[in-house]
Amino acid sequence: DTGVSQDPRHKITKRGQNVTFRCDPISEHNRLYWYRQTLGQGPEFLTYFQNEAQLEKSRLLSDRFSAERPKGSFSTLEIQRTEQGDSAMYLCASSFLGGNQPQHFGDGTRLSIL
Amino acid sequence: AQKVTQAQTEISVVEKEDVTLDCVYETRDTTYYLFWYKQPPSGELVFLIRRNSFDEQNEISGRYSWNFQKSTSSFNFTITASQVVDSAVYFCALGEYSGGGADGLTFGKGTHLIIQP
Numbered sequence: 001d002t003g004v005s006q007d008p009r010h011k012i013t014k015r016g017q018n019v020t021f022r023c024d025p026i027s028e029h030n031r032l033y034w035y036r037q038t039l040g041q042g043p044e045f046l047t048y049f050q051n052e053a054q055l056e057k058s059r060l061l062s063d064r065f066s067a068e069r070p071k072g073s074f075s076t077l078e079i080q081r082t083e084q085g086d087s088a089m090y091l092c093a094s095s096f097l098g099g100n101q102p103q104h105f106g107d108g109t110r111l112s113i114l
Numbered sequence: 115a116q117k118v119t120q121a122q123t124e125i126s127v128v129e130k131e132d133v134t135l136d137c138v139y140e141t142r143d144t145t146y147y148l149f150w151y152k153q154p155p156s157g158e159l160v161f162l163i164r165r166n167s168f169d170e171q172n173e174i175s176g177r178y179s180w181n182f183q184k185s186t187s188s189f190n191f192t193i194t195a196s197q198v199v200d201s202a203v204y205f206c207a208l209g210e211y212s213g214g215g216a217d218g219l220t221f222g223k224g225t226h227l228i229i230q231p
Contacts, residue, residue: 033218042118042205043159045218056217091159100147100166103219105159 002026004106006092012112013082020078021109025094032075033103034067035091036060043091049075050097079111087113116141118208120222127196128230135191135225137206143167145211148182148189149219154202165189193227201229 005024013019025032031050035043046065047057051072061067064083069075079086089110093103117140127133139148150162163173165182173180177194193200203226207219 035218040223042207042221042223043219045220048218058218089157093159100164102149102161102164104161105151107156107158 004092004094004104006090006106006109008109009107010110010112012114014114015082015084017082018078018080019082019111020076021090021092021111022074022076023092023094023106024074025092026104027073028096029094029104030072030097031095031101031103032069033093033095034075034077035093035105037089037091037108038087046077082111082113084113087111116143116208116210116220118206118220118222120204120206120225122225123223124226124228126228126230129198130195132192132194133196133227135193135204135206135227137189137191137222139187139189139206139208141208141210143210147209147211149207149209150180150189150191151205151207151221152202153205153224159205162191196227196229198229198231201227203227 007022033048034046037043045058046061047067049069052069064080067077089108091108093105095101095103119138146167148165152160170182179192181190203224205221205224207221209219
């Protein structure tokens with residue numbers, strides 16, 4: 001049973017560029033979550049999907065951010081016109097639906113804005 | 115609004131000592147979930163335990179134990195006979211119930227635990 005996989009592990013880009021991250025959840029998991037973590041802080045919830053439906057978005061998710069999960073499997077998170085403040089670790093997690101299922105996290109994608 | 119407070123930013127102990135990490139939460143929900151995660155230097159968040167709001171039974175797993183007290187809104191984590199491999203950042207997290215389980219979790223800022231040999 002493979003874990004949550006994220007790609008790339010590290011992304012360096014210039015301010016103003018667009019970036020896209022990919023997350024492959026654990027295969028049987030219905031739910032997929034995106035979080036952002038900055039240095040010295042806990043993860044902050046951005047959005048989540050139940051199958052292909054995006055059910056909740058945090059107010060942290062500005063209009064420059066968009067997430068998709070087109071076939072209910074992998075997900076992408078795109079940031080347009082990146083800003084210095086977008087520098088962070090972007091974490092993906094997945095879980096089963098129902099009961100008290102814990103979220104299992106990937107290794108994250110570290111975004112550095114030059 | 116939900117909130118998780120981990121007042122201890124950093125704790126340093128000598129190996130084999132017992133250590134308790136504090137977690138205090140705030141929520142208006144009557145049904146909620148509490149979690150502890152470990153983040154070692156490698157960076158991946160590792161799930162340790164989940165607790166439902168309606169189950170106040172404490173739990174022990176090897177050297178780890180958890181004390182959940184609704185009366186004080188606390189969910190503390192104790193490591194007995196600490197080891198160097200326990201060195202990590204530990205996060206407490208709160209999730210609200212929405213029919214299918216916890217949605218987006220609210221994390222505390224974490225406690226950096228340093229176990230010195």
